[in-house]
Amino acid sequence: MTAEKKVPAIEKADKIFKYLYYKDSATQSEISKELNIPKATTNRLLAVLTELKYLSFENKKYKLGEIFYFFSTKHERYTLIKNISYPYLEELSLKFKETFKISVLDEDKIRSIAKVESSDFIKISVSENAIFPLHAGAASKLLICQLSENRLNKLLDTTLPRYTENTITDREELKKELLKININKLSFDNMEHSKNIKAVAVPILDKKNRIIAAVSCPCFPDSLPDERATKIVKEMRKACDEISKRLDYFNK
Structure with missing residues (x-):
């Protein structure tokens, strides 16, 4: 140096x-x-x-001090989630020929920690460890939907960045959608972050029903009609339930 x-x-x-x-x-x-x-x-x-x-x-x-413990345990936690989830992502990707990924809320950003891409030549590609905004995207909205009003106000500006014509840029409007997402434990991205990419996300929950990660499936719009989205969501929920059970076992 x-x-x-x-x-x-x-x-x-x-x-x-x-x-x-x-x-x-x-x-x-x-x-x-x-x-x-x-x-x-x-x-x-x-x-x-x-x-x-x-x-x-x-x-x-x-x-x-304790901050070193926080850093090390966070890495261990992400590694555990990734290792347990990966076979389920593979199974989902093989079944639907789509890309599936795991995301977490990392401080003030959304981070992808694992992904399995579609085997098709034309597919949605996602970089592992990619960073996404808090307010745009199916996984992003799902991962912040349980945050307190106070924390949301600290993390989100009153007017939010626009990525496409469908991006929700008003913080209060976003909060209304987050409330619905938290109730349904289901989130959709209607080309809000990337043009011509839709997505659906389902949560991985801990035993206190808190969202600790999100499994999402980004698709081209023609690949996600309502009927197919329902089938994908059903299988994603099954996978997330199994992942949650295994995480509970290792966290005992």
Whole structure:
């Protein structure tokens, strides 16, 4: 790394994290001495890192904080959902010759964590780990439909970005649709995010009936008439029920 790109405070924090990872815990004076960081600088860094929950302080010693546990468990949770869901996505894709994907609400965005694409030459392609907006798309609306009014207001602007002529751009209008989606546990995308792509999404629920992920099927409009959409939804619900049961088993 070139000198002009270095950020001294971040480099020192990085040293502290690595030191505590191997040491497990240490006092302020131990950290300052072992890492050759001035006492005053160490004091300021430890105070900020503790406030931000990167570190915890107990019995006059510092340890890595809960935010690292949050990062690691989130990755583990996504990996578990992906691994359990993948065979069901394959089965759905083989049966309907469509693309199916799993999405989650990741902080302030919708993230795709797994997908199985149609075997057809002409198909909807989705990148794994793709990011989608909160307000446009079947999976997106499903994943935010249980959020509180307060959180929705924080995440969504009063006027939302328009992607197609069908995008819902009014926050209050979107909230009305989210209420219906939460009641029915079913969401549709009528070419709201991408022109000429429709989609349907069904939730994966935990044992408290909270939506933790969404299985969705993006299709070309001609591939999703009402009758076929009903059949796809029925099979998606069966798959999501099985995924939910298996997740409950592993989360005991």
